[in-house]
Amino acid sequence: MKLYNTPMPAPNPRRVRIFLAEKGVSIPMEDVALVKGEHKTPAYLARNSLGQTPVLELDDGTCLSETVSICRYLESVYPESNLFGAPGLEAARVDMWVRRVEFQLMAPAGNFWAHAHPFTARVVVPQYKEFGESNRGRYERALHWLDGELAGRAFLAGERFTIADICALTTIDFADWIGLKVPESAANLNAWHQRVSARHSAGA
Numbered sequence: 001m002k003l004y005n006t007p008m009p010a011p012n013p014r015r016v017r018i019f020l021a022e023k024g025v026s027i028p029m030e031d032v033a034l035v036k037g038e039h040k041t042p043a044y045l046a047r048n049s050l051g052q053t054p055v056l057e058l059d060d061g062t063c064l065s066e067t068v069s070i071c072r073y074l075e076s077v078y079p080e081s082n083l084f085g086a087p088g089l090e091a092a093r094v095d096m097w098v099r100r101v102e103f104q105l106m107a108p109a110g111n112f113w114a115h116a117h118p119f120t121a122r123v124v125v126p127q128y129k130e131f132g133e134s135n136r137g138r139y140e141r142a143l144h145w146l147d148g149e150l151a152g153r154a155f156l157a158g159e160r161f162t163i164a165d166i167c168a169l170t171t172i173d174f175a176d177w178i179g180l181k182v183p184e185s186a187a188n189l190n191a192w193h194q195r196v197s198a199r200h201s202a203g204a
Contacts, residue, residue, distance in 0.1 A: 003070075004047065004055040005029040006039075011174035013054040014204065015067040016074075018166045021201035023078045068098060071163055083163045090158065097156045097164035101171060104142040108135035109175040117178050139180050143172075147186035154195065161196065169196045 003020075005013045020027065032038045032053050039051045047055045048065040056064045056073065064070050075084050085091035114124045115132025146168075150156070156164040172182060172193060182189055196202060 001059060002028045002030060002057045004032050004044070004053055004057065006032050006034055006053040009174055009177045010034070010053065011170040012067045014170045015166050016054050016056070016070050017204035018170070018201045019071045019074060019083065019163065021204040022081065022083060022161070023074070025078050068163065068167070085157065085162060094157045094162045094164050098167055101164060101167040104145065105139065105168065105171045108139040108142065109171060109178070109180055111135040112139065112180060113178050136180060139175065140183065143182055143186055143189060147189040150188040150192050155192070161199065165196050169193070169202065
């Protein structure tokens with residue numbers, strides 16, 4: 001196996017790196033430089049027609065993209081320790097939180113990044129800056145909602161660290177990098193962020 005990776009601050013490849021670190025697994029990686037357009041070359045587009053990172057290439061040449069799908073496959077190969085939840089209620093709860101992170105946090109952060117951030121102005125044409133800026137408030141409301149949800153529990157889906165926490169951590173850290181900060185008043189969320197950031201895998 002080989003992972004086509006992009007270093008920080010790219011949030012999606014980091015999800016897979018954290019997942020692997022939690023498993024204690026190391027696989028070969030090849031960095032893809034987005035700023036040089038390496039993700040748009042014919043060779044790379046043959047691996048992922050959307051031209052996005054990461055991509056997991058299996059030994060037989062099969063390629064998987066989309067971070068949660070890659071991690072789900074890796075979970076089947078390296079089942080310990082389980083990060084998708086035990087079958088039944090826990091797995092359903094983890095899946096619920098992954099989707100909530102994607103829709104409630106990543107969607108507005110991504111829209112802000114695409115349409116309001118100066119770095120993307122040369123690739124997102126046209127930018128709809130008013131729409132982009134409107135996502136700042138939507139993202140902040142989502143953070144306050146998440147702060148309330150975290151009251152009384154250590155991690156998103158319950159009492160242990162899962163793929164849902166990985167998705168949230170990488171999203172929140174990327175959003176911070178583009179200028180969307182977690183309010184100091186979000187005490188539960190900030191405490192959660194300190195817990196998950198202290199894990200060895202967070203530096204992957």
